[in-house]
Amino acid sequence: MTTPHAEIPPAPASATAEATHAPCRNCGTPLLGPHCYACGQPVKGLVRPLGNLFGDLMDSVFNIDTRIVRTLWPLFARPGMLTSEYFAGRQVRYVTPVRLFFFLCILAFFVGRFAIDGDSGVNVNIGDQDDSIGAATTEAQVIARRDEALARLATQRAKLPDGPGQAGADAGLRAGEAAIRAESERRLANLREAGKAGKPVPPPDEESMNFNGKPWDARTNPLHLPGAPGFVDGWFNDKVGRAKQNLARIKADPSQYTQAFIGAIPTALFVLVPLFALMLKLAFVFKRRLYMEHVVVALHSHAFLSLDLLLVFGCMLLQGLVSDGGLLDDALAWCIGLLVAWAPIYLLLMQKRVYAQGWPMTLLKYWALGTVYMVLLSLAIVAAAAASLVWM
Numbered sequence: 001m002t003t004p005h006a007e008i009p010p011a012p013a014s015a016t017a018e019a020t021h022a023p024c025r026n027c028g029t030p031l032l033g034p035h036c037y038a039c040g041q042p043v044k045g046l047v048r049p050l051g052n053l054f055g056d057l058m059d060s061v062f063n064i065d066t067r068i069v070r071t072l073w074p075l076f077a078r079p080g081m082l083t084s085e086y087f088a089g090r091q092v093r094y095v096t097p098v099r100l101f102f103f104l105c106i107l108a109f110f111v112g113r114f115a116i117d118g119d120s121g122v123n124v125n126i127g128d129q130d131d132s133i134g135a136a137t138t139e140a141q142v143i144a145r146r147d148e149a150l151a152r153l154a155t156q157r158a159k160l161p162d163g164p165g166q167a168g169a170d171a172g173l174r175a176g177e178a179a180i181r182a183e184s185e186r187r188l189a190n191l192r193e194a195g196k197a198g199k200p201v202p203p204p205d206e207e208s209m210n211f212n213g214k215p216w217d218a219r220t221n222p223l224h225l226p227g228a229p230g231f232v233d234g235w236f237n238d239k240v241g242r243a244k245q246n247l248a249r250i251k252a253d254p255s256q257y258t259q260a261f262i263g264a265i266p267t268a269l270f271v272l273v274p275l276f277a278l279m280l281k282l283a284f285v286f287k288r289r290l291y292m293e294h295v296v297v298a299l300h301s302h303a304f305l306s307l308d309l310l311l312v313f314g315c316m317l318l319q320g321l322v323s324d325g326g327l328l329d330d331a332l333a334w335c336i337g338l339l340v341a342w343a344p345i346y347l348l349l350m351q352k353r354v355y356a357q358g359w360p361m362t363l364l365k366y367w368a369l370g371t372v373y374m375v376l377l378s379l380a381i382v383a384a385a386a387a388s389l390v391w392m
Helices: 048-063 066-077 083-089 098-118 139-159 166-196 230-252 252-281 290-322 327-355 359-391
Strands: none
Touching: 048 066, 066 083, 066 290, 083 290, 083 327, 098 252, 098 290, 139 166, 166 252, 252 359, 290 327
């Protein structure tokens, strides 16, 4: 009597199609790889060890595998090499430009939150609300508090470390100085006007936003855009009111604005990438390259800057931990200086390698592109600061 053969259970979902003609579990088509070419179903499913799923997630989102090792070193040390490899068709061995820039940019400014808000001496203190210029009751008080606030900002500027973010931070401090001077002039005018009219000292200024020469108020003196429909005016006045509330929060805790501002910068950089690619397209129009080729150059350029900035922030964090004035502190300061100096040199060499023009034309276009880009970067930083004030 023959024993009936036991029914062979289906192979687990984690098994790969090692046999050349193993059938697809969905449509039965012989498999030739990790995906069915007929229906597209992958051989790997969700029913498998959790560690495998986590590895696939990291690979899908960040490309965290051997490709990251092959990518980061040439990105940092070999200008234009990754872009040239991408144009030559050797792409799968490296992390894609979009993922590379996205990952490094987010990581750089995540670390930057700790480096700038830590003990690095870069915090900008606005001062206590009770000692603000708007609360001064005499002209001498206004002048004294104005000079004290300007001195604090000057001290903060002196503490700014050399780095890719120095220009933006310096622009923010200068904008703060302009706001302090404007607030002091407004308070002085109010006090002088009250003195001439024989009126009591006016109450403290509660806001620094004026329209039509009067303090903003959602009902009595709202912002009005000429020709704009009512719902647009309502939207802008709602944002002005939110900014007014956030100004009070900033006076109480300046670090909130610092964190919100740093968090808004990656978005500004994402917007600058296609604009920089358009600038490259116009500057090298006779090279007859596709716009998307310039996008790849822009992505690799910004990915390098993010990596360079990440290393700068890392050195700043270490400086905060070992700020004893010893050899290690000096070595970290040298590292920051070298990283900052390497950024413009790298970008110049990258432009020379990718577009293969003579040095005179390369230097001319590098200077023109850099000048325009710095203007756009300053505008993006101002927009990020405004957005942080409204949306924080």
